Amino acid sequence: MRRGKSVLFLVLACTLLVSACGDKAQQGTVAGGLTGALIGSHLGPDDDEHRRENALIGAGIGALFGYAIGNELDKYDRTQIGNALEYNPSYQSSNWVNPDTRNRFQATPRPAYRSGGQICRDVVIDAWVDGRREEVQARACRTSDGRWELVQ
Template identity: 35%
Template sequence: MSTLRKISIVAILGMAFTLTGCATGPTQEQAGAVLGGALGGVVGGQVGAGRGRTAAIIAGTLAGAAIGGSVGRTMDEVDRMKVSRALETSPDHRPVAWQNPNTGHTFQATPTRTFQSAGQDCREYTVVGNMSGSRETITGVACRDAQGRWVNQ
């Protein structure tokens, strides 16, 4: 088994344990960290070869987790409600923007693809946050649960 494959399996298992360890579901910070880590690992895997590639995957995963987690950490209940509303009402590729009255941070949520998975309505989305002069982007997938709420996958 290749080193890249081993790292991928460890990363996937780590993400699975992180998500299943949260009885009430992952927080925005956790979801952002998982998504950012996964994307960072993929980007890191495109760089270098051999041991350099392995180091790039690890560095990309850690950097992505930190960035994604910081976006999730800065979002409060107002922002989560706005993202949920965008998933509920906005057509694909139509952004919904807002400024949080409590923090002054601005966000833009854009549903990018609507699909069915295991009988559930699901949507891929992108959230761009501008927090205190720092601009960060996360992507994710949310599916509607039995109660009609959008839940990050």
């Protein structure tokens, strides 16, 4: 039982460290993989060979689920930016709060222009994360299927 508690502590510590790095999809992948490995290592026969195999299988399955969940969270903010680019006149801002992270955003698109055969717009994205304001200036171009994709 003591081994189980130390593994659980290690998984929680790694999850907290990872949550400060990368995008939500990466965070979800790592957290899901660690959780899956922990659960898998406790399933099946009680010998070390089976524990390792089950931990690897659990890590793979957990990573897939974690990536899917984390990626979906990022899609919310990308959708809001895409809506601002599609519907807002130049210099008119859109504001939103991500319901999962509680981070606040504002996207202000600039006038459209052609670049390399694509229609593009620059956009200023202000984010308030943990009480701090961060500003990002990016460029988005319309893809062949009509969506806006951030390219910078």
